[in-house]
Amino acid sequence: MSNQNPVFIPGPTNIPDRLRLAMQVQTQDHRAPDFVETFSPVLEDTKKVFGTKEGKIITFPASGTGGWEASVTNTLSPGDSVLVARYGMFSHRWIDLCQRHGLDVRIIECPWGSGAPADKFAEALAADKEHKIRAVLVTHNETATGVRSDIGAVRGAMDASDHPAMLFVDCVSSLASMPFEFDGWGVDIAVSGSQKGFMLATGMAILCVSPKALAAMETAQLPRTFFDFRDMMNANASGGFPYTPPLQLIYGMRESLKMLFEEGLNNVYARHFRLAEGVRKATAAWGLELVAQSPELYSDTVSAIYVPDGFDSNALTDHAFNAYGVSFGIGLGEMNGKAFRIGHLGSLTDVMVLSGLATIEMAMADLDYPIKLGSGVAAAQEYFRTSSATPMQSAA
Amino acid sequence: MSNQNPVFIPGPTNIPDRLRLAMQVQTQDHRAPDFVETFSPVLEDTKKVFGTKEGKIITFPASGTGGWEASVTNTLSPGDSVLVARYGMFSHRWIDLCQRHGLDVRIIECPWGSGAPADKFAEALAADKEHKIRAVLVTHNETATGVRSDIGAVRGAMDASDHPAMLFVDCVSSLASMPFEFDGWGVDIAVSGSQKGFMLATGMAILCVSPKALAAMETAQLPRTFFDFRDMMNANASGGFPYTPPLQLIYGMRESLKMLFEEGLNNVYARHFRLAEGVRKATAAWGLELVAQSPELYSDTVSAIYVPDGFDSNALTDHAFNAYGVSFGIGLGEMNGKAFRIGHLGSLTDVMVLSGLATIEMAMADLDYPIKLGSGVAAAQEYFRTSSATPMQSAA
Amino acid sequence: MSNQNPVFIPGPTNIPDRLRLAMQVQTQDHRAPDFVETFSPVLEDTKKVFGTKEGKIITFPASGTGGWEASVTNTLSPGDSVLVARYGMFSHRWIDLCQRHGLDVRIIECPWGSGAPADKFAEALAADKEHKIRAVLVTHNETATGVRSDIGAVRGAMDASDHPAMLFVDCVSSLASMPFEFDGWGVDIAVSGSQKGFMLATGMAILCVSPKALAAMETAQLPRTFFDFRDMMNANASGGFPYTPPLQLIYGMRESLKMLFEEGLNNVYARHFRLAEGVRKATAAWGLELVAQSPELYSDTVSAIYVPDGFDSNALTDHAFNAYGVSFGIGLGEMNGKAFRIGHLGSLTDVMVLSGLATIEMAMADLDYPIKLGSGVAAAQEYFRTSSATPMQSAA
Amino acid sequence: MSNQNPVFIPGPTNIPDRLRLAMQVQTQDHRAPDFVETFSPVLEDTKKVFGTKEGKIITFPASGTGGWEASVTNTLSPGDSVLVARYGMFSHRWIDLCQRHGLDVRIIECPWGSGAPADKFAEALAADKEHKIRAVLVTHNETATGVRSDIGAVRGAMDASDHPAMLFVDCVSSLASMPFEFDGWGVDIAVSGSQKGFMLATGMAILCVSPKALAAMETAQLPRTFFDFRDMMNANASGGFPYTPPLQLIYGMRESLKMLFEEGLNNVYARHFRLAEGVRKATAAWGLELVAQSPELYSDTVSAIYVPDGFDSNALTDHAFNAYGVSFGIGLGEMNGKAFRIGHLGSLTDVMVLSGLATIEMAMADLDYPIKLGSGVAAAQEYFRTSSATPMQSAA
Structure with a gap:
């Protein structure tokens, strides 16, 4: 049924017993008080892992790819420009997703093995006098090359050019394993998942969204329903979900956070x-x-x-x-x-x-x-x- | 940790021990041969539950709502017309989803407690001389009212008017519990999930797609990446997944199918x-x-x-x-x-x-x-x- | 793998999820500090369920029958007299065990459906001028007839005749479900098990032993090794076990006690x-x-x-x-x-x-x-x- | 809850997932047909691991020490002579158990690190003209020293002196890991447990008993009830148990045997x-x-x-x-x-x-x-x- 040896793939990761047991919870009524009392603190505690007080945690029963899609469909409109550097498989895939959604993707090609080029971002942003670029997309930890980028430096480049673009960060394979400073780095949307640093099964996209990105929701024209931030936030406000929640992963997440905070x-x-x-x-x-x-x-x-x-x-x-x-x-x-x-x-x-x-x-x-x-x-x-x-x- | 009493909500359903254990599988490398050998037969066996030989099974790590979204974004373009009857909460929500995706939704309002009105569908289709209606959307089992609709009758109405529209059916709360005849009823896309008749945890949308619906993919203009049929089918063809698969649910699905076939x-x-x-x-x-x-x-x-x-x-x-x-x-x-x-x-x-x-x-x-x-x-x-x-x- | 319906046998009982998970612990070194820190508080907390401050908790990896055997082999010698009333299957079996171990068993036959006859015990004890009777054996809850006996009344009868016999009580199917007063009733050995009120798997005999019964160990001539109180107490004193302990049941017992105290x-x-x-x-x-x-x-x-x-x-x-x-x-x-x-x-x-x-x-x-x-x-x-x-x- | 690292103690051993799941079975009625159908084949299949066709498998909810006790109390009487060599902790403990049960234990002292001395056994048996020695006791694998003894050579020594003593072997830490030939070596009682080669939790003593040893039951005078072979065999004959069986271990044993035979x-x-x-x-x-x-x-x-x-x-x-x-x-x-x-x-x-x-x-x-x-x-x-x-x- 299972190998006894650990896996050394960069996620999904080896699930500790404690979390396997936590995820083994029997079906419960997600409209009952127990679920509400479980879910709300999970959202609150997750903020600590992102390093945020201002951000809003939004989860979807999906993989990290779904989280990427949610980040752009909730904040952008067809034809909007985004700025991205390609230096690995995961930055490449995010670019592809943006293109398929009809965005104008301005790509900075970098050698694989390098990280996010703050200096080139600075140039591109400075050149964008009309502020057409709505968002800068950065992969914090490029899983294909084992490269961690300096998000603070990217934020510095954006601030230096006084550009109002939002900063979206893929931290799927870094969150809860390497330091992340959502507020400190001025991130607007960070996208992660349940199956890496949180040590859980695959199946939950975990996002952190800044007030600025939430405001962008109001004008975003890309269609979305399953990944709609508003539906999720409205339902979450009363402890609920707009559709059937991934109960087992939410209970797992509660225990994962306990383990992380205990250590x-x-x-x-x-x-x-x-x-x-x-x-x-x-x-x-x-x-x-x-x-x-x-x-x-x-x-x-x-x-x-x-x-x-x-x-x-x-x-x-x-x-x-x-x-x-x-x-x-x-x-x-x-x-x-x-x-x-x-x-x-x-x-x-x-x-x-x-x-x-x-x-x-x-x-x-x-x-x-x-x-x-x-x-x-x-x-x-x-x-x-x-x-x-x-x-x-x-x-x- | 859990109530001992069963739940009597209409899903997610009580998970039998056998499936709870099956879903407890430790992380494995989804790029390794074991996964391939597990996943392909699951897709094949699921066909029997839908009652199809022609259809293609496509799954996503999402809820049924995600399955609905996949059905329309993979086959339709903005402005396309769809025909739907509203007679409960779930037909209502599918309508809402279509509207948010910019479709022209032609709604037949019916009293809650009634089922899909084959006669009114017949009228509307007959009136649609230009065949603007691309799809008829029907909720097989309206969970809000406890009503099962006669899908065969809807197909009869479509055939009677010789209308080329596709037939999309929500069978989330009926599949694997009540008879379903994908081929017999000429369904083009049927949407279900893991947490009802399959007795698993929430987290997998399960679709069956006809060759006709697959052909519609080629011209569909609605944006999609996470829910893209093509990416999923290409990856599945070699036993893989376009992103991290929900391993535990796939192993659970294998055991669920065994249980259904044993009974x-x-x-x-x-x-x-x-x-x-x-x-x-x-x-x-x-x-x-x-x-x-x-x-x-x-x-x-x-x-x-x-x-x-x-x-x-x-x-x-x-x-x-x-x-x-x-x-x-x-x-x-x-x-x-x-x-x-x-x-x-x-x-x-x-x-x-x-x-x-x-x-x-x-x-x-x-x-x-x-x-x-x-x-x-x-x-x-x-x-x-x-x-x-x-x-x-x-x-x- | 398992029926979904509860069982209504009088033990082993339905195991709640929380305890099934607690018993799923992976192998650990029972000579390592973790085990010591787990086991000693379990022994201490179990006293509360027996209602004792004076008693010593002694467990064996065995069923309740093993507990009975331990009670007599650790305190009695071949030819010793014991006084027992037979009013059901479990009192009968204990009698049989005593006879096989060469004890002189003085049996008071009672109709099935009645309980321990305090008055007849009083007579028998009063008649035993030479104090040959070393122990009175009582089944607190006769599982075969659904009869609970009044242990306090038995103690009263013993006290009234000022007889020095020890009082042994089988509380296998009553402990942790009905009140038990080890100290209050002056019990000398009480025998229970893991699979009834403790809601665990079968496999652990749980005894409570008074100082008086411990003193009787010194002169007891019946042979015993596996069930020897002294070996167990010596090993337990440093948190250990004289042989391999039933680790899973001990972890289960810890959680069971938590559940009982929480309720x-x-x-x-x-x-x-x-x-x-x-x-x-x-x-x-x-x-x-x-x-x-x-x-x-x-x-x-x-x-x-x-x-x-x-x-x-x-x-x-x-x-x-x-x-x-x-x-x-x-x-x-x-x-x-x-x-x-x-x-x-x-x-x-x-x-x-x-x-x-x-x-x-x-x-x-x-x-x-x-x-x-x-x-x-x-x-x-x-x-x-x-x-x-x-x-x-x-x-x- | 558990270390992630394997243990390298010589038992209990690392429990594979497959067996942890198998042992997680919910309570069932052990008097119902399902249990009978499970238990009898387990006894039958266990014979293959002992290498016997003639032997009878007898299990107890106990540790290996209980198995030792069962071997002597079911076959010997107070004062009977047994022959043992002491060359490690586990041979030492078996000796101690025999002495406590009033047997005449003839000990051959050997250096730790050596194995069972077939030659000295031969001498002692040859000298025992009156055939007072009822049994020769050998530890197959002395866990304290990492020494495996040659049981076939011991049998050879016994045969050479034409001595009718029975041969009892402790194979707790060798069975299901190293070859064992119950019939081939003419063993009369072999004692093992669930927590070593069978990879299960601690809690089941597993014995194999020859017809000759079964015959010795008839005259054996040592008292026993919990460990009585006759009660167990009588109950087992109809698929039952003389007291509450360790259900979880029996289901685990069934799966363990499957794993051993698959490999x-x-x-x-x-x-x-x-x-x-x-x-x-x-x-x-x-x-x-x-x-x-x-x-x-x-x-x-x-x-x-x-x-x-x-x-x-x-x-x-x-x-x-x-x-x-x-x-x-x-x-x-x-x-x-x-x-x-x-x-x-x-x-x-x-x-x-x-x-x-x-x-x-x-x-x-x-x-x-x-x-x-x-x-x-x-x-x-x-x-x-x-x-x-x-x-x-x-x-x-």
Whole structure:
């Protein structure tokens, strides 16, 4: 029924027992008081994870893609301009979604492995004297390349050009794993999901929306019903839902928030940094390179690692799965065949990470990679055992 | 954590243990072979429940409302005409959705408690000489009034007028509980969900789409990405998903189909008829009236029951919940305050139904309804014990 | 995998979701600090349910029968005399166990349906001038007949004759459902189990032992190792176990105690009385008789009900199971064929009880019992709806 | 609620999801046909794991210690002689149990780390001209030292001296993980439990009993009731239990047997050998010594490893738990402080084993052991990746 080994894909993540049990709740009447008393505090507590007091939490029974769609259909009209940089698969897909919805998408092409180019955003915004650009769209953590972008710098560029565009951020694979400052960075819509840092099953898009973005709803002409912010907010105001709510995920979310707060958000972020750093030490020990171009871009939730010239990353991830029953992330888009990915987010311990490193080493050895068995593991062990004076806290 | 009493809302339904366990699956890599081998047969087997060989099954991680939205955005363009009859809350909401998406909605107003008016559809279609009407939208089972419409008769009306419009059917609260003939009735899109007859958690819209509707995709201009049939079909073709799939629901769906086929679809339908008939016997014994206007309209999944003049149905359902911990369906829309509903679909036995009848009797007595304690129960008992020569089969 | 209908056997009882989840804990090292921190408070809190400050809680991974065996092997020697009254299957079995262990068992035969005869105990003890009788053994709640005995009266008889015998009480099917006063009644060993009032899976014998009984350990010559109090107490003293502990049941016990304390023990007892009284009202409405001879003997956890002359209770319980999928208790021992039993203990609501009553009515009608459908249900409904000013509290 | 890391204690073992779900079954009536139909095939299938056609399977809701007790109380009388060798904690405890039950225990003292001394058994049996020795007791897998004894050789010794004693074997920590030949080795009673190779929760003692041992029941004078073979066999004959059965464990056992047979018993044994061999390669790479004195004694389910002189094995296992959240077996009895143990039985993959090796390496490094980080891991990786042409089969 299930593999016993953890998965090392960058989401959905390993679900801890505590959350599997929390999601096992039997059907309840979502129009009854119990649901109201459960749901409203969940919305309130989720704000803390986004780092907001001003923002409004809006959830949909959908995946992150649905969250992207909600962000544009609720705030924009056909023909509106948006500014986006493309530097990976997920920024690419968001661009595609905007184009299909009839938006004028101004694309800044960047090499994969780089992050959001604040300077080029600044140029483009400065050039947009008529303020046609209604929104700047940024992928905080580009899951395909293991790159984290500096959202604060993008906000700085927008402020410098005194441009009124809204700032939309995809934080699907970063929220609840790396620091996020919705208010501090002046984000207008942030889009996340249940199946990454929240360690739950897939099925809930989780958005945070600023008052400015809410105001944009009034004039937005793109059609929407399922993803309509107004219907959801009206229903939520009295603790309800405009249609059948994903009860199990909402109960799961309540417990997930408890787990995150029990560990402490800063400890959660520190743990992700520590696990990621262990993977990076191993990568260096193997003599391999990260796709992320420089340390300030390193993601703490996923590492994309180039295979040596002449090797095929797909053969590696296939072999790891078939020979050892362990799933790693494949190379997506431009990285297909060139890089594999180690997801290290969610409910994970250093012991689990070491098992992933040991596995990929075996797989590499089997395929005659020029690496030494145990070398990456040893580098990560040395880092793990010396990097923390206090006991490793597991998330569960 | 959960009430021990069953719910008698018309969905989401009581989840049997077997499905709760099936949905408890740990995270797996949805790009790995296991998922492919699980998902494709699920799609194939679902066809049997819709009664189709020609249709294509398409699922989305969303609620039934999302399924409605997918049906129109994938096949229609702004300004297209659709024909709909309004005779309850759910037909009303589909109308609203169409209007928000810029369609020309031709509405036939019908009294709540009636069903789809095949004759009036025939008239409207005959009058539409230019074939502007692109689709006829029908709610098979109007959950608000407990009315089942005759889809075959609607198809007959369409055929009689030789009109090329597509036929879209909402079977959210009827599929897998009452007979459905996608091919036989010439349906073009049928929309259902995971949380009713399939006895699962909320979170998956399940559609069946005819070749004719698929062809309409090519010219449809309404924007869509999350709900795009093409993306989903392309990904499904190789066993994948265009974004993160709702893994737990897909494993749940696999087990749900097994349960339905083990019981036998005809036995499932017979069981629902039998449970519904027991509720109707009780209603008669209480001297109360169904909202459904005549026997051929009676739904086998939900009964909406008028409270006597001078009583408030909301007070009744509130009291049943507060005093006895049992949830019944409230009166929706026009029926608010006038009728309560007993959901009797999904994983349910006659024993469970009797507990619901006994409970609502106590609640009615507490509120001084002119009913006799035990009278409805006795009528249902008499029916249950004499209506079946063979042992009652539970769904679990 | 499981029936959806509740069981109405007098244990094991319906396990509430909350406890099923609590028992689903993954393997942990029972020699690690977590286990110690879990187990010791469980032992301490269990005292409250027994009503003791002086007693010691000792558990074994076994059934209640194992608990009986532990009570005698730890305190008695071959040839020791014990005094017991036989008035049902469970008092009978305890007698049998004592005989097999070479004890001199002085049996007072009583009619089934009566309780512990304090007056006859008094006589026997008074006659035992040499104090050969080492222990008086009493079944608090005789599950076979639905009779609760007055333990305080037995203690009174012992005190009146100033006899130093110990008092051993089987409270397997009463503890955590009906009041129990270990200290107040001067009990020396009370034996219970996990699968009745504690609402857990079968597998843990739970004993409470007085200082006097602990002292008797020192001279007891009956052999024992698995059930040795000393080994268990020594290991427990440091939070451990002398062999592998039943981890899942211990975690379940922790949650069970939380549930009992959240509801409040007095409320738990009141709920059991109320449910039992509803069943008794129904029995009277059917014109049937309880096996328990008089009201002060009525058990609040199980009712044994005589079938009319000429009927076979086994046919009734078989039919209820086969035709309706509901389990009732069969007639045991002398009551075989003559009485059926309705268990009404553990995690149960009045709504659930009504479903049991409705079911047995159908089964009786099917077998041509002279009863009126709905009559027992109506009597219980009337009692349930008027007996409590406050909302029914479910145990879960 | 639970650690995410696997445990490496030699039982209870990591419970695979499939079995956790199987054990989550709701209460059912154990007197109903469903239980009968479940339980009888479980008894029958268990024979295959013991390697018997002649033996009778008898289970008790107890731990392995209870199984030991059942083996002697059902077949022996006070004063009977038994022959045992003491070479570890578990042989020691069985001896203690026999002494407490008034048996004449003839003990052959052996160094810890050695196995059952067939030659010395032969001597003792040959010297017992009067055939006073009623049974020879052997621990197949001494969990405290990681030593597997040669049961066939013991049988050979018994046969050589033509001695009629029965042969009792403790296979608690070997059954379903290492080959066992009940019939082939002429075993009379074999004692195991649910929580090791069967991968279930603790709580069921599982015995296999030969016709010869069953015949001994007739004359055995040791008292027993809870553990009485006759009561259990009589009840089992009609699919029942003499008291409340551990329903959840029986359903778990059914699924466990399915899993074992799906993998294939020989594959299960091969997997355990392979995992054990990986641990032994690591041990050698660290320069450490096994407690087991020679390769033919190596256990495939647990390795006991001496720490270097001057180190304390308790400090090591404590540190591994406190710093990394991983449980290893402590040194028991004579090995306390001198050796730690790595359990490698049950539901385990090579990936999981590598995580255990990586963890203990970190712990050793933290405590200044003279070992090189990654060295043991590399040795095991090299072995794992080259030792199997086919994909690693996980048990789940």
